[in-house]
Amino acid sequence: MVLIRRSGVLGVTLGLVLACVLLGGCGQSLFDAHGAVDDGGGGGDGTLVPATCPAPCLADAAGDFDGTTGGAGNRWRYLDDHRDRTWTAMTAAAMAMTGADPDNHITTCAAHPTAPACTALPGALLVSSAGATSAADPAIEVTAPTAQVIQLSLRAHVAGSDDQTLRIYRNSREDVLFTGVAAAGTTLDHAVTLDALAGDRFLVALAPSAKGATDVGLRLFVSATGASFPSTCQVAVSFAAAVGNTADNLCGGDFTHQLDSGGSDMPTPPPLAPGPFPELGKAADITADAYFKGTGILDKTHDVTVQFWVKLRGFVDPYNAWLFSDLDLDVGAALGGGDLGIAIVNGADPKLDVTTCTQATSPLMFDDAVTAYPNDGSWQFVRVVHTNGNVYVCLNGARKTSFAAAPGLLKSTFSPHLGRNVVWTPSGAFFNGELDDVRVLTGALPCD
Secondary structure (H helix, E strand, O other): OOOEEOOOOOOOOHHHHHHHHHOOOOOOOOOOOOOOOOOOOOOEOOOOOOOOOOOOEEEEOOOOOOOOOOOHHHOEEEEEEOOOOOEEEOEEOOOOEEOOOOOOEEEEOOOOOOOHHHHHOOOOEEEEEEEOOOOOEEEEEEEOOOOEEEEEEEEEEOOOOOOEEEEEEEOOOOOEEEEEEEOOOOEEEEEEEEEEOOOOEEEEEEOOOOEEEEEEEEEEEEEEOOOOOOOOEEEEEOOOOOEOOEEOEOOOOOEEEEEOOOOOOEEOOOOEEEOOOHHHOEEEEEOOOEEEEOOOOOOOOOOEEEEEEEEEOOOOOOOOEEEEEOOOOOOOHHHOOOOOEEEEEOOOOOEEEEEEEEEOOOOOEEEEEEEEOOOOOOOEEEEEEEEOOEEEEEEOOEEEEEEEOOOOOOOOOOOOEEOOOOOOOOOOOOOOEEEEEEEEEEOOOOOO
């Protein structure tokens, strides 16, 4: 059998290929090389932000602002966002919140009704930014109290002369849900509908790339949609909720932690380690020969987003580090399936490689996209999005590369594996590092 790639990196030795040929064909793959994003939406539903918080209203950023550190109902935090997954609370005084840089400032139209933005957005928050040269951006945060389907509705008006960038994100800036520019003298509207987990932190930051602005009008409503949970979430594994040998999937079947023992894998309690930042809690500490196996088959017949945090300690030579895989080399795209594999390619200059099988019959064929991966042992946020006939690869909130893939191509008949490439040769668990906050959802989230 001759193994062919259309693009990318494939870690197959000539000896293994020859062995496969001499054996007259192989039922498993012999490779070890693997195991955006569309700007339209991030869940935006196209509706304008209403004048009042829709019922049942969970939080109203301006209506809840009362000069205290948590606002009415203690739902909010008012923060200096340092752009590095750290935040500090602003100081409360005289119906205002002020950052370490006093030009980062939050108050309301109720306290300053003559502010120009209040004409366009009466009753709004007034958020001021010092600009990109400051050490932080002003941000407001609200935490989901329970698992439910919510809508975040944002309206922003810039009365000054400089355009302002706004970001809606979940838990950290890398996990971006929407990035938009409110042009000077105009109003920006955007609504995001999504499955929120209990404890998910949703933040809106005024994040200018250049000059800041004074008193940008901002309305933010959080309301329950009444839809059944989960609506779009298929996998949500934080690992902090690990019990016994399993990690709880808050949106479906749980993941079992197992040790590879050459065919009779043994379930075992998963060890935990600190996550990428304190607010995210614990992460899975995965050593070579250990992996997680999911329950059930992912629905990838529609747009899909796969994302997680990863920290690579080191390679298990000579193998690549498999992060996520439901690669299906028994089916392949030619027979109606595709699959998805995400791995870090072993080498002095590591590469993040995202691949799908396009032909499961001999010769095996694959499409993939490869991008540089940091070699410093730090936490990285990976998001892979299949939408509009492409697979987009995003790293730390920025789009890096992509490859073409027809709608529905990524479906598989295998359950998802973390830290292992399903059953394919070379068979084994070759990831040495940590994973956290693994999520798979129906729909396309943005990169930036």
